Amino acid sequence: MKALVKESRAPGFVLKEVPVPTIRADEVLIKVRRAGVCGTDVHIHDWDAWASGRCKPSFTVGHEFAGEVAEVGSLVTDVTIGDRVTAEGHIVCGRCHLCRTGNGHVCPNTKIIGVDRDGCFAEFIAMPASNVWHLDDNIPFEIGGIHDPMGNAFHTALHDTNLPGKTVLVTGCGPIGIFAVGIAKAAGASHIVASDVNPKRLELARAMGAKSAVHPSEAEAAVRAATDGLGVDVVLEMSGVPAAIHQAFKLVRVGGRVQMLGIPSNPMDVDFATEVIFKGITVYGVVGRRMYDTWIQITQFLRSGQFDPTPVITHRFPLEQHAEAIAAIKSGEAGKVIFEVA
Ligand code: NAD
Ligand code: ZN
Numbered sequence: 001m002k003a004l005v006k007e008s009r010a011p012g013f014v015l016k017e018v019p020v021p022t023i024r025a026d027e028v029l030i031k032v033r034r035a036g037v038c039g040t041d042v043h044i045h046d047w048d049a050w051a052s053g054r055c056k057p058s059f060t061v062g063h064e065f066a067g068e069v070a071e072v073g074s075l076v077t078d079v080t081i082g083d084r085v086t087a088e089g090h091i092v093c094g095r096c097h098l099c100r101t102g103n104g105h106v107c108p109n110t111k112i113i114g115v116d117r118d119g120c121f122a123e124f125i126a127m128p129a130s131n132v133w134h135l136d137d138n139i140p141f142e143i144g145g146i147h148d149p150m151g152n153a154f155h156t157a158l159h160d161t162n163l164p165g166k167t168v169l170v171t172g173c174g175p176i177g178i179f180a181v182g183i184a185k186a187a188g189a190s191h192i193v194a195s196d197v198n199p200k201r202l203e204l205a206r207a208m209g210a211k212s213a214v215h216p217s218e219a220e221a222a223v224r225a226a227t228d229g230l231g232v233d234v235v236l237e238m239s240g241v242p243a244a245i246h247q248a249f250k251l252v253r254v255g256g257r258v259q260m261l262g263i264p265s266n267p268m269d270v271d272f273a274t275e276v277i278f279k280g281i282t283v284y285g286v287v288g289r290r291m292y293d294t295w296i297q298i299t300q301f302l303r304s305g306q307f308d309p310t311p312v313i314t315h316r317f318p319l320e321q322h323a324e325a326i327a328a329i330k331s332g333e334a335g336k337v338i339f340e341v342a
Contacts, residue, residue, distance in 0.1 A: 001017070001018060001019070001020045001122055001123035001124055002015060002016075002017065002122065002123050002319060003015070003016065003017075003018045003060040003118075003121065003122035003123070004060065004061055004062065004121035004122065004319055004322055005018065005058055005059065005060055005061070006044055006045075006055065006057045006058065006059055006060075006061050007057055007058045008057050008058070009047065009052060009057055010047055011045065011046050011047045012045065012047075013045055013061060013322055013326075015319060015320060015322060018060065018122070020123070020124050021118060021124060021125065021126035022126070023071060023072075023073050023126045024073055024126075025073040025074045025075040025076075026073055026075045026076065026128055026129055026130070027073045027076070027126050027127060027128055027129060028069050028071065028072045028073065028076055028079050028126070028127055028129050028132060029069070029070045029071035029072075029124055029125075029126055030065075030067045030068065030069055030070060030085060030087070030124065030125050030126075030127060030132075031067045031068045031069075031070045031123065031124055031342065032065050032066075032067040032120050032121075032122060032123060032124065032125055032341045032342065033065075033066060033067040033068065033141040033144075033145070033340075033341060033342055034065065034066050034067070034140075034141040034142040034144065034145035034338055034339065034340060034341065035062050035064055035065040035066075035120050035121055035145050035338070035339040035341055036064030036065070036145050036146045036148065036149060036336060036337070036338055036339075037062075037064075037325050037326070037329060037337040037338070037339060038063065038064060038148075038149060039174070039329065040063070040114075040115065041061055041062065041063075041114070041121075041326070041329075042326055042329055042330065044061055044114075044115070045061075045326050054115065054116075055115060055116075059114075059117065059118050059119070060114065060118040060119045060120075060121060060122045060125075061114045061119050061121050062113075062114040062119035062120040062121030062122070062339075063089040063112060063113045063114035063115065063119050063120060063148060064089070064120070064145055064146055064147070064148040064149060065086065065087070065120035065125065065144075065145050065341075066084070066085065066086040066135060066141045066142075066143075066144025066145040066147070067084075067085065067086075067125075067141065067144075067341075067342075068082060068083065068084055068085070069081050069082060069083040069085055069132075070124065072129070073129065075129075076129040078129070079129050079132050079134075083132075083134060084134070084135045084137070084139075084141070084144070085132045085133060085134055085135060085144070086132075086133050086135060086144040086145065086147045086148075087113075087127045087131045087132050087133055088131045088133065088148075088289065088291060088292070088295065089112055089113045089114065089119075089120075089131075089148055090104075090105070090107075090110050090111075090112055090131075090288050090289075090291075091110065091111045091112070091113065091117070091128055091131060092104040092105075092107035092109065092110050092291070093107055093109035093110075094130070096108060096109055104291040105155075105287050105288045105289060105290050105291055105294075106287050113125065113127070121319060121322075121339060121341070122341075123341065123342060133147065133292075133295050133299075136299070136302070136303060139302060142313060142316075142338055142340075143302070143309060143310070145338060146175075146309060146312075146313070146336055146338070147295070147298055148289070149175055149176050149179065149336070150179050150183075150298055150309055151288070151289035151294045151295065151298055152176050152179075152261060152286065152288065152289060153176050153177075153179035153180040153183055153238075153261075154179075154183055154289070154294050154297045154298055154301070155261075155286050155288070155289050155290055155294045156176075156180055156236050156238065156259045156261045156286045157180045157183040157184050157187065157236055157259070158183065158187060158294075158297060159259065159284060159286070159290070160257070160282075160284065161234050161257060161259065163184055163187040163188055163189045163234065164187065164188035164189075165188065165189075165190050166188075166189050166190060166232075166233040166234055167189070167190060167191045167192075167193075167223075167226055167227050167232040167233050167234075168184045168189045168191070168192045168193070168232055168233065168234045168235070168236065169192075169193045169194075169195070169219065169223055169232040169234075169235045169236070169248070169251055169252070170184070170192060170193070170194040170195070170205070170210070170235075170236045170238055171195050171216070171219070171235060171236070171237050171238060171239050171241075171244040171245075171247060171248050171262075172195070172196060172237065172238035172239025172240070172241065172244055172262055173194050173195070173196035173198070173201040173202060173204065173205040173213070173238070174196075174201065174238065174239070175312055175334075175335050175336040176238050176261065177194070177196070177201075177205070177236070177238030177239070178201065178204045178205055178208050178312050178335060179208075179309055179312060180236045180238055180261075181194050181205050181208040181209055181210050182208035182209055182307050182308070182309065182312075183301065183307055184209070184236070185208065185209030185210075186209075186301055186306040186307040189234075191211050191226045191227075192209060192210045192211055193210065193211065193212050193213075193214065193219060193222045193223050193226060193232070194206075194210035194212070194213040194214070195213075195214055195215065195216045195218075195219040195244070195247075196213070196215075196216075196239075197215060197216060198332050198333075200332075200333050201332075201335075202214065202215075204311065204312060204335055207311050208311065208312070211226070212226070216243065216244060216247060219247060219251065220247070220250070220251060223251045227253065230253045230254075231250075231251050231252050231253035231254070231256060232251060232252055232253060232256065233252075233253060233256050233257070234252070234256060234257045234258075234259065235248040235251065235252045235256070235257070235258045235259065236259050236261070237258060237259065237260045237261060237262050238261050238262050239262040240261075240262030240263045240264050240265070241262065241264070242264055242268045244262070245260070245262070245264065245268065245270075246270075246275070248260075249270075249275035249276065249279070249281070250275070252279070252281055254279050254280055254281075255279070255280045255281065256279075256281050256282075257281065257282045257283075257284065258281055258282070258283045258284070259284050259286060260283060260284065260285050260286060261286040309336075311335070312335040312336045313335060313336045313338055314328075314333075314334050314335040314336065314337070315328045315334050315335075315336075315337040315338065316337075316338045316339075316340050317337070317338070317339055317340065318339070318340055318341075319339055319341055322339075325337050325339065
């Protein structure tokens with residue numbers, strides 16, 4: 001089969017023929033139809049410090065996908081050939097303290113497809129049946145293919161935030177931040193301010209329901225105006241940029257909540273006394289998607305029509321145009337970028 005492979009410990013990907021994966025008794029083989037391209041894939045492509053410390057070439061890249069089940073292992077009971085599915089890409093152990101207390105999203109034994117084992121930028125992928133998530137018949141494969149990043153946004157926006165009537169600041173309008181704007185809106189937030197340095201992305205944030213979408217230099221004025229000077233109830237930090245993280249702590253109201261998804265590329269200073277402690281705020285670190293509360297939320301929001309992620313998808317490429325896909329993400333002009341695999 002055709003697969004996009006990280007072949008060596010150097011920048012770049014290679015599209016090549018590799019064997020179709022063989023499945024274990026508890027796994028299924030999925031024919032990939034659509035796959036989402038993510039910032040993580042760019043890190044692996046560029047072979048930066050994180051990628052070279054974590055990944056062991058050669059392997060097939062990609063972790064966001066949807067497709068049709070082509071084969072099932074002998075122990076699989078609830079997945080059938082022909083099922084339309086996506087899957088949780090974090091494969092957890094199911095046996096550690098965290099997994100056994102319903103916190104599999106932070107399982108220390110997590111293996112990620114397309115990072116620690118073969119991924120989905122290929123005609124077929126093998127997945128544990130326990131990770132498979134069925135798609136409703138009316139959900140297109142391209143929406144199925146972005147359940148992973150949408151799930152990051154659902155987890156960030158909805159975990160312990162109690163959004164109905166709340167004021168929200170979303171810092172960073174990359175694809176995940178833009179999803180979060182739409183989700184917060186659908187969940188009943190009363191006023192959403194979104195910030196980004198990129199005007200294209202602010203346009204998308206407005207289209208998804210932000211009342212004001214502004215440059216970070218204007219975020220404080222927008223937040224003060226919307227909250228009688230108080231600060232927002234909830235900040236969704238979706239950039240990982242230190243300036244935005246400080247702004248999140250500054251613009252959350254006393255006693256509010258900061259949900260942190262964005263990953264700073266280096267250690268950063270935080271003045272805990274003034275930024276966190278004396279503000280009495282709660283900070284929640286987001287890892288992936290909760291298993292499987294987040295997946296149920298995605299399905300229900302899509303099913304009800306409350307939330308439509310389609311406008312966030314801006315680019316579609318065949319696997320052959322992998323260089324163009326990576327370039328589109330790097331340009332900063334793209335929303336979500338999709339591979340049309342088959
Ligand atoms: P992205 O890089 O496309 O989006 C980040 C956005 O932040 C960009 O649009 C950028 O212009 C904007 N930005 C830059 N400076 C800013 C500032 N001062 N104020 C506000 N916005 C600013 O990334 P993405 O794919 O949407 O992912 C968002 C973040 O989440 C990234 O840091 C990514 O690494 C992280 N992430 C975390 C998890 C997790 O499990 N915690 C999972 C996936 C992604
Ligand atoms: Zn575990």
